[in-house]
Amino acid sequence: LVSRKKKPENTIIDVKGNLIGGSAQVMIAGPCSVESYEQLRTVAAALKETGIKVMRGGAFKPRTSPYDFQGLGVEGLKMLKEVADEFGLATISEIVHPGHIELAEQYIDVIQIGARNMQNFELLKAAGEAKIPVLLKRGLAATLEEFVHAAEYIAVKGNTQVMLIERGIRTYEKWTRNTLDISAVPLLKQETHLPVLVDVTHSTGRKDILLPCAKAALAAGADGIMVEVHPDPQTALSDAAQQLDIPQFQQLWEGIQQSGLYT
Ligand code: PEP
Ligand code: MN
Numbered sequence: 001l002v003s004r005k006k007k008p009e010n011t012i013i014d015v016k017g018n019l020i021g022g023s024a025q026v027m028i029a030g031p032c033s034v035e036s037y038e039q040l041r042t043v044a045a046a047l048k049e050t051g052i053k054v055m056r057g058g059a060f061k062p063r064t065s066p067y068d069f070q071g072l073g074v075e076g077l078k079m080l081k082e083v084a085d086e087f088g089l090a091t092i093s094e095i096v097h098p099g100h101i102e103l104a105e106q107y108i109d110v111i112q113i114g115a116r117n118m119q120n121f122e123l124l125k126a127a128g129e130a131k132i133p134v135l136l137k138r139g140l141a142a143t144l145e146e147f148v149h150a151a152e153y154i155a156v157k158g159n160t161q162v163m164l165i166e167r168g169i170r171t172y173e174k175w176t177r178n179t180l181d182i183s184a185v186p187l188l189k190q191e192t193h194l195p196v197l198v199d200v201t202h203s204t205g206r207k208d209i210l211l212p213c214a215k216a217a218l219a220a221g222a223d224g225i226m227v228e229v230h231p232d233p234q235t236a237l238s239d240a241a242q243q244l245d246i247p248q249f250q251q252l253w254e255g256i257q258q259s260g261l262y263t
Contacts, residue, residue, distance in 0.1 A: 001155040002148060002162065002192045011193045013133050013161050016090035016109050018053050020163060021195030025262050026224035028092060028197070029249060030056035032239035033069060034076035037083065042231040044087040046246045050253055054110075055084065056092045056226060060100070061238055062116045069237040077107035084109075092135055098126030105132055115140050115167055115202070118150050128157020135163045137199070140178070141170050144187055151194060163195040164188050165226060166217075168203030177205020177242070180213055185220040199226040205242050211255040218261035227252065 001007075012022040020026045030043055034057040047055055059076025061069060072079070077093060084091045092110040095101060096117060104111045111134045117123050118139035127134045134154055138147045151162050166185060168178025180203035188196045198217035200210045214225045230236045230243040244252065256262050 001160060002151045002194055004191060004193050007193045009193060011160065011162075011195065013163060013195055015054060015133060018090055020197075021223050023263065025218060025222070026054055026197070027052050027253065027256070027262070028054045028056050028224060028226040029229045030092075031058075031230045031236070032228050032243055033058045033061055033237050034072055034079050034093075035237050037079055039231055040079055040083045041086070043229055043246070044083045044089055046229070046231075046249070047089060048087045050250060052253070053089055054092065055080075055089045056112070056228075058094050058112075058238070060094055060096045062094070062096055062114050063238065074103060077103060081107040095127070096120075096123070098122050101126045101130045105130060108132070110135050110163075113137060115142075118142055118147065121153060124150055124153035125157050128154040128159045130159055133161035133163065134159060135165055135197070137165050137167045138169065138181075138184065144184055144191070147184075148188070148192060151192065163197060163223075164192070165197040165199050166203065166222075167199040167226075168205075176203070176209075178203050180204060180216075182216050182220050185217060185222050189221050195223040196221070197224040197226060198222045201226065201228040201239075201242050201244075207242060207244055207248060210244070210252050214252070214256050215259050215261055218256070218259070225256070 013020045061071035090109040094112040115137040171179040228243040229249040233243040
Protein backbone atom coordinates (compact mmCIF):
# COMPACT_ATOMS: atom_id res chain seq x y z
CA LEU A 1 0.00 0.00 0.00
CA VAL A 2 2.82 2.43 0.72
CA SER A 3 4.82 1.45 -2.36
CA ARG A 4 5.30 3.99 -5.13
CA LYS A 5 4.80 1.16 -7.61
CA LYS A 6 1.21 0.83 -6.40
CA LYS A 7 0.53 4.57 -6.30
CA PRO A 8 2.86 6.77 -8.34
CA GLU A 9 1.62 10.13 -7.04
CA ASN A 10 2.75 11.60 -3.70
CA THR A 11 0.50 11.23 -0.69
CA ILE A 12 -0.28 14.69 0.67
CA ILE A 13 -1.32 14.84 4.30
CA ASP A 14 -3.45 17.66 5.61
CA VAL A 15 -2.49 18.53 9.17
CA LYS A 16 -4.93 21.26 10.21
CA GLY A 17 -4.57 22.98 6.85
CA ASN A 18 -0.79 22.37 6.57
CA LEU A 19 -0.23 20.20 3.52
CA ILE A 20 2.69 17.82 4.03
CA GLY A 21 4.23 15.91 1.12
CA GLY A 22 3.22 18.35 -1.60
CA SER A 23 5.18 21.17 -3.15
CA ALA A 24 5.94 22.98 0.14
CA GLN A 25 8.02 21.76 3.05
CA VAL A 26 7.03 21.82 6.70
CA MET A 27 8.98 22.83 9.80
CA ILE A 28 7.99 21.03 12.99
CA ALA A 29 9.47 22.48 16.17
CA GLY A 30 8.91 22.28 19.87
CA PRO A 31 10.28 20.89 23.10
CA CYS A 32 11.43 17.33 23.62
CA SER A 33 8.95 17.02 26.50
CA VAL A 34 5.90 19.00 27.50
CA GLU A 35 6.86 20.28 30.96
CA SER A 36 4.42 23.05 31.88
CA TYR A 37 1.92 25.51 30.44
CA GLU A 38 4.45 28.28 30.75
CA GLN A 39 7.14 26.36 28.86
CA LEU A 40 4.72 25.37 26.11
CA ARG A 41 3.23 28.86 25.76
CA THR A 42 6.68 30.41 25.46
CA VAL A 43 7.59 28.05 22.62
CA ALA A 44 4.17 28.39 20.96
CA ALA A 45 4.41 32.19 21.00
CA ALA A 46 7.89 32.06 19.43
CA LEU A 47 6.69 29.64 16.73
CA LYS A 48 3.68 31.77 15.95
CA GLU A 49 5.86 34.86 15.65
CA THR A 50 8.15 33.03 13.23
CA GLY A 51 5.26 31.71 11.15
CA ILE A 52 5.72 28.06 12.12
CA LYS A 53 2.45 26.22 12.41
CA VAL A 54 3.23 22.73 13.65
CA MET A 55 4.44 22.16 17.20
CA ARG A 56 5.85 18.96 18.69
CA GLY A 57 6.07 18.04 22.36
CA GLY A 58 6.32 14.69 24.11
CA ALA A 59 3.82 13.77 26.82
CA PHE A 60 4.57 10.04 26.98
CA LYS A 61 8.36 9.78 26.94
CA PRO A 62 9.96 6.40 26.20
CA ARG A 63 13.17 7.03 28.14
CA THR A 64 16.20 4.79 28.07
CA SER A 65 16.43 4.82 31.89
CA PRO A 66 13.37 4.20 34.07
CA TYR A 67 14.73 6.80 36.50
CA ASP A 68 14.54 9.60 33.91
CA PHE A 69 11.53 11.93 33.49
CA GLN A 70 8.76 9.87 31.91
CA GLY A 71 6.57 12.73 30.72
CA LEU A 72 3.33 14.27 31.97
CA GLY A 73 1.15 11.70 30.20
CA VAL A 74 -2.48 12.67 29.55
CA GLU A 75 -1.95 15.99 31.35
CA GLY A 76 0.70 16.82 28.77
CA LEU A 77 -1.68 16.04 25.90
CA LYS A 78 -4.30 18.33 27.44
CA MET A 79 -1.71 21.10 27.74
CA LEU A 80 -0.81 20.66 24.07
CA LYS A 81 -4.44 20.99 23.05
CA GLU A 82 -5.06 24.08 25.13
CA VAL A 83 -1.92 25.88 23.97
CA ALA A 84 -2.39 24.81 20.34
CA ASP A 85 -5.94 26.17 20.35
CA GLU A 86 -4.75 29.41 21.92
CA PHE A 87 -2.02 29.97 19.32
CA GLY A 88 -3.65 28.32 16.29
CA LEU A 89 -1.02 25.59 15.94
CA ALA A 90 -1.21 21.93 14.96
CA THR A 91 0.39 19.42 17.33
CA ILE A 92 2.38 16.20 17.18
CA SER A 93 3.02 14.00 20.20
CA GLU A 94 4.25 10.49 20.81
CA ILE A 95 1.86 7.71 21.81
CA VAL A 96 3.36 4.56 23.30
CA HIS A 97 0.34 2.41 24.09
CA PRO A 98 -2.32 1.00 21.73
CA GLY A 99 -4.96 1.93 24.30
CA HIS A 100 -4.03 5.61 24.04
CA ILE A 101 -4.92 6.14 20.38
CA GLU A 102 -8.38 7.53 21.23
CA LEU A 103 -6.81 9.97 23.67
CA ALA A 104 -4.55 11.14 20.88
CA GLU A 105 -7.52 11.70 18.57
CA GLN A 106 -9.08 13.81 21.27
CA TYR A 107 -6.10 16.05 22.07
CA ILE A 108 -3.55 16.14 19.25
CA ASP A 109 -3.39 16.31 15.44
CA VAL A 110 -0.67 13.78 14.61
CA ILE A 111 0.36 10.61 16.44
CA GLN A 112 4.12 10.16 16.64
CA ILE A 113 5.44 6.62 16.93
CA GLY A 114 8.95 6.83 18.30
CA ALA A 115 12.10 5.10 17.16
CA ARG A 116 11.95 2.64 20.06
CA ASN A 117 8.45 1.58 19.03
CA MET A 118 8.92 1.34 15.27
CA GLN A 119 8.41 -2.41 15.49
CA ASN A 120 5.83 -2.42 18.26
CA PHE A 121 3.38 -4.16 15.98
CA GLU A 122 0.34 -3.91 18.24
CA LEU A 123 0.90 -0.15 18.47
CA LEU A 124 1.31 0.09 14.69
CA LYS A 125 -1.95 -1.82 14.17
CA ALA A 126 -3.76 0.45 16.62
CA ALA A 127 -2.38 3.55 14.88
CA GLY A 128 -3.65 2.01 11.65
CA GLU A 129 -7.15 2.34 13.02
CA ALA A 130 -6.71 5.95 14.08
CA LYS A 131 -8.56 8.75 12.33
CA ILE A 132 -5.57 11.12 12.45
CA PRO A 133 -2.18 11.00 10.64
CA VAL A 134 0.83 9.14 12.00
CA LEU A 135 4.45 10.30 12.02
CA LEU A 136 6.54 7.13 12.13
CA LYS A 137 10.16 7.43 13.25
CA ARG A 138 12.86 5.13 11.93
CA GLY A 139 14.07 2.61 14.51
CA LEU A 140 17.52 3.07 16.04
CA ALA A 141 18.85 0.11 14.08
CA ALA A 142 16.17 -0.38 11.46
CA THR A 143 16.92 -0.97 7.82
CA LEU A 144 14.88 1.03 5.33
CA GLU A 145 13.05 -2.15 4.37
CA GLU A 146 12.01 -2.72 7.99
CA PHE A 147 10.98 0.94 8.21
CA VAL A 148 8.76 0.62 5.12
CA HIS A 149 7.25 -2.63 6.44
CA ALA A 150 6.40 -0.85 9.70
CA ALA A 151 4.58 1.86 7.70
CA GLU A 152 2.74 -0.88 5.82
CA TYR A 153 1.47 -2.29 9.15
CA ILE A 154 -0.27 1.04 9.74
CA ALA A 155 -1.59 1.41 6.20
CA VAL A 156 -2.96 -2.12 6.00
CA LYS A 157 -5.31 -1.35 8.89
CA GLY A 158 -6.81 1.51 6.93
CA ASN A 159 -4.82 4.58 7.93
CA THR A 160 -2.79 5.61 4.90
CA GLN A 161 -2.02 9.03 6.40
CA VAL A 162 1.53 8.03 7.31
CA MET A 163 4.65 10.21 7.29
CA LEU A 164 8.14 8.76 7.61
CA ILE A 165 10.90 10.50 9.54
CA GLU A 166 14.60 9.68 9.47
CA ARG A 167 16.04 10.35 12.94
CA GLY A 168 19.50 8.86 12.67
CA ILE A 169 20.70 5.31 13.17
CA ARG A 170 23.26 3.65 15.42
CA THR A 171 26.74 3.42 14.00
CA TYR A 172 30.24 3.41 15.52
CA GLU A 173 30.47 7.19 15.14
CA LYS A 174 30.67 8.99 18.46
CA TRP A 175 30.82 12.63 17.41
CA THR A 176 27.11 12.56 16.78
CA ARG A 177 24.43 10.88 18.93
CA ASN A 178 23.23 8.94 15.89
CA THR A 179 24.25 8.99 12.25
CA LEU A 180 21.96 10.96 9.96
CA ASP A 181 21.33 8.70 6.98
CA ILE A 182 20.72 11.22 4.21
CA SER A 183 20.41 8.46 1.63
CA ALA A 184 17.23 7.39 3.42
CA VAL A 185 15.49 10.49 2.06
CA PRO A 186 15.77 9.85 -1.70
CA LEU A 187 15.39 6.10 -1.20
CA LEU A 188 12.18 6.41 0.82
CA LYS A 189 10.84 8.98 -1.66
CA GLN A 190 11.63 6.59 -4.49
CA GLU A 191 10.22 3.47 -2.86
CA THR A 192 7.12 4.97 -1.22
CA HIS A 193 4.64 7.75 -1.96
CA LEU A 194 4.62 8.92 1.67
CA PRO A 195 5.99 12.25 2.94
CA VAL A 196 9.57 11.90 4.21
CA LEU A 197 10.92 14.17 6.94
CA VAL A 198 14.21 14.51 8.80
CA ASP A 199 14.63 15.04 12.54
CA VAL A 200 17.91 16.94 12.68
CA THR A 201 17.94 17.10 16.49
CA HIS A 202 17.83 13.41 17.39
CA SER A 203 19.93 12.35 14.42
CA THR A 204 22.84 14.58 15.38
CA GLY A 205 22.29 15.06 19.12
CA ARG A 206 24.04 18.41 18.86
CA LYS A 207 23.18 22.00 18.13
CA ASP A 208 26.08 23.23 16.03
CA ILE A 209 25.51 21.36 12.76
CA LEU A 210 21.74 21.61 12.41
CA LEU A 211 21.78 24.14 9.57
CA PRO A 212 23.99 22.12 7.20
CA CYS A 213 22.12 18.93 8.11
CA ALA A 214 18.73 20.57 7.49
CA LYS A 215 19.98 21.96 4.19
CA ALA A 216 21.26 18.53 3.19
CA ALA A 217 17.90 16.98 4.07
CA LEU A 218 15.98 19.54 2.02
CA ALA A 219 18.41 19.28 -0.89
CA ALA A 220 17.90 15.50 -0.82
CA GLY A 221 14.16 16.01 -1.19
CA ALA A 222 12.83 15.94 2.39
CA ASP A 223 9.26 17.17 2.85
CA GLY A 224 10.05 18.68 6.22
CA ILE A 225 12.37 19.11 9.16
CA MET A 226 11.87 18.48 12.86
CA VAL A 227 13.83 20.39 15.51
CA GLU A 228 13.67 20.49 19.30
CA VAL A 229 13.28 23.94 20.87
CA HIS A 230 13.06 24.77 24.57
CA PRO A 231 12.82 28.17 26.28
CA ASP A 232 15.67 27.23 28.65
CA PRO A 233 17.39 24.06 27.41
CA GLN A 234 19.74 23.82 30.39
CA THR A 235 16.81 23.14 32.71
CA ALA A 236 14.98 20.81 30.29
CA LEU A 237 13.69 17.58 31.84
CA SER A 238 14.86 15.60 28.79
CA ASP A 239 17.44 16.07 26.03
CA ALA A 240 18.89 19.18 27.70
CA ALA A 241 22.10 18.99 25.69
CA GLN A 242 20.54 19.03 22.24
CA GLN A 243 17.57 21.40 22.38
CA LEU A 244 17.94 24.85 20.84
CA ASP A 245 16.89 27.92 22.76
CA ILE A 246 14.52 30.31 21.01
CA PRO A 247 17.12 32.71 19.56
CA GLN A 248 19.17 29.74 18.29
CA PHE A 249 16.05 28.32 16.69
CA GLN A 250 15.25 31.64 15.03
CA GLN A 251 18.78 31.77 13.66
CA LEU A 252 18.44 28.24 12.27
CA TRP A 253 15.09 29.12 10.73
CA GLU A 254 16.57 32.21 9.05
CA GLY A 255 19.42 30.13 7.68
CA ILE A 256 17.01 27.57 6.27
CA GLN A 257 14.89 30.25 4.64
CA GLN A 258 17.95 31.99 3.19
CA SER A 259 19.14 28.70 1.70
CA GLY A 260 16.30 28.85 -0.84
CA LEU A 261 15.73 25.13 -0.26
CA TYR A 262 12.58 25.68 1.81
CA THR A 263 9.66 26.78 -0.33
C1 PEP B 1 11.21 12.28 20.21
O1 PEP B 1 11.11 12.74 19.07
O2 PEP B 1 10.67 12.80 21.19
C2 PEP B 1 11.99 11.05 20.43
C3 PEP B 1 11.98 10.41 21.59
O3 PEP B 1 12.73 10.68 19.37
P1 PEP B 1 13.16 9.22 18.90
O4 PEP B 1 11.97 8.33 19.06
O5 PEP B 1 13.55 9.45 17.48
O6 PEP B 1 14.32 8.81 19.75
MN1 MN C 1 14.13 14.51 22.52
